[in-house]
Amino acid sequence: MASSAASDGGVITDGGVSRRHISRGDELAEGRTDSRSGEGPKYVWQPDLPLEPTHKRRSARGQGEPEQYSRLQPELLEAIFSSTNLETAYRRVKANGGAAGVDGVSLEDFTLWYRLRRKDLLRRLHLGNYCPSPVRRTHIEKKNGKKRPLGIPTVFDRIVQQAIHQVLCPILDSSFSPNSYGFRPDCRGHDAVRRILACNREGFKWSVDIDLKSFFDKVPQARALEALRERLDGDGPVVRLIKRYLKAGYIELGSYHATVEGMPQGGPLSPLLSNLVLDALDKELEARGHRFVRYADDFVVLLKSERAAHRVFASLCEFVENKLGLEINREKSAVRPVKELNYLSFRFHAGKIKVSESSLSDFKYKLKELSNRNWSVSMDYRMYKTRQYIKGWMGYFGLSEIYTIWPPIDKWLRRRLRMCYWRMWKRARRRYLNLRKLGTSAKNAGGFARTSKGYWRVALHLGRKTGMTDKWLASEGLIEIKQEWWNVKFLRITALKQTA
DNA sequence: TAATCAGCAAC
RNA sequence: CUUGUUGCUGAUUA
Numbered sequence: 001m002a003s004s005a006a007s008d009g010g011v012i013t014d015g016g017v018s019r020r021h022i023s024r025g026d027e028l029a030e031g032r033t034d035s036r037s038g039e040g041p042k043y044v045w046q047p048d049l050p051l052e053p054t055h056k057r058r059s060a061r062g063q064g065e066p067e068q069y070s071r072l073q074p075e076l077l078e079a080i081f082s083s084t085n086l087e088t089a090y091r092r093v094k095a096n097g098g099a100a101g102v103d104g105v106s107l108e109d110f111t112l113w114y115r116l117r118r119k120d121l122l123r124r125l126h127l128g129n130y131c132p133s134p135v136r137r138t139h140i141e142k143k144n145g146k147k148r149p150l151g152i153p154t155v156f157d158r159i160v161q162q163a164i165h166q167v168l169c170p171i172l173d174s175s176f177s178p179n180s181y182g183f184r185p186d187c188r189g190h191d192a193v194r195r196i197l198a199c200n201r202e203g204f205k206w207s208v209d210i211d212l213k214s215f216f217d218k219v220p221q222a223r224a225l226e227a228l229r230e231r232l233d234g235d236g237p238v239v240r241l242i243k244r245y246l247k248a249g250y251i252e253l254g255s256y257h258a259t260v261e262g263m264p265q266g267g268p269l270s271p272l273l274s275n276l277v278l279d280a281l282d283k284e285l286e287a288r289g290h291r292f293v294r295y296a297d298d299f300v301v302l303l304k305s306e307r308a309a310h311r312v313f314a315s316l317c318e319f320v321e322n323k324l325g326l327e328i329n330r331e332k333s334a335v336r337p338v339k340e341l342n343y344l345s346f347r348f349h350a351g352k353i354k355v356s357e358s359s360l361s362d363f364k365y366k367l368k369e370l371s372n373r374n375w376s377v378s379m380d381y382r383m384y385k386t387r388q389y390i391k392g393w394m395g396y397f398g399l400s401e402i403y404t405i406w407p408p409i410d411k412w413l414r415r416r417l418r419m420c421y422w423r424m425w426k427r428a429r430r431r432y433l434n435l436r437k438l439g440t441s442a443k444n445a446g447g448f449a450r451t452s453k454g455y456w457r458v459a460l461h462l463g464r465k466t467g468m469t470d471k472w473l474a475s476e477g478l479i480e481i482k483q484e485w486w487n488v489k490f491l492r493i494t495a496l497k498q499t500a
Numbered sequence: 501t502a503a504t505c506a507g508c509a510a511c
Numbered sequence: 512c513u514u515g516u517u518g519c520u521g522a523u524u525a
Binding site: 096099100136139141150153158162165169181182183184187264268269271272387388396 | 512516520521
């Protein structure tokens, strides 16, 4: 108990009593003391380890505030920890519905957990000696089959980071380049894609496409902090808090790892910080007078000739690796003619925007799953889900400008869905009755009901020869992909007219 | 104009 | 036991 006093804090004086009847809290407290007492300690974690050299602190505290110490940041800190800001931060984290961090406190547990520790945590945050928990490391599979490491902060740390984000985002974002489109309010990937197309039409037919290798894990922390100090008027409590977050380390398979470089991929603050670091790249490209587009760690420079593109590619590789200290993904990065470029899952061909092949096959695959006859749910639900998916997907890929690819997919999907009904009706009698109900002639219905052909083959003729028409499917709640595409186009045009 | 929930996409 | 930012769509509540 004594050892846990430091982390649990002296504020909760009746800790023993109030914790007793809370089973979850109890488990937590014990798990923590366990790992500390050294009996099979999986990791060592010292919450109060001072991370700053003490002389820095003294000069900051004692000397009033010379150039080095920000007079802006104490105010920001107040804004960050104001109750309204913390509350919206909490709502946001809660709305995301994310998983628990390394302490195992889920969103449901959180209110209780926080009630016990609120005073202590807030005091520490204000004093500047709060020490964030390490992040929990897991891996998620990306679409290309590779794994991406993920650092999941504690629910509380997510809230604090979100609170910081809410205050810092408007400040930092205002100085970012207009050519940066990722992770920014009021910025769409679509605008980046359209920009590339516009450049292409102006004769910039060559692209230098550079992808940074495991960017989040490789960012030099010093550079992020330096950039932060630059914007926030020097050193101060906010910069230090963020520094602690960068240095919090991670836990994988029960053991603790320090983070010397990189930032946790999964904290609310990470996207903003990544833009902050890569803003240096934007500024460089602007200084060189290039046409370019950046979306997070993926950026494209557009040029008029192949020669120029190769020259720029080489010099940018040099710049990114030596000046920014980042690694380049050599497999993905290359000089390409724009018509071979894949960017944000779009392609640019004959002056038009197209869906990339991989995204299109993902789309078909998902539709295949949704229309799988072995998925045993009600037809209503199945239709609802496919409708929802098509609408959502088209909301993004409706930017594509090719119509002709949709009708065949519609046709294919309808055939698959007819197959689902066929499978659902199952027995000859039911098939017959249902077909009759849809207005099929007795002769046709009888023929179909008795057939022993496979589902897929039967489904081919169901639409034409029975009452299971396209119209009927529509009345059952199926939307057409091609129609949805038109709708999106139409909405975009009217929206454009309204702004103009 | 705010919330809540369901979902789609980019990275 | 899959985090995060941003953008978008739909439903609902005041």
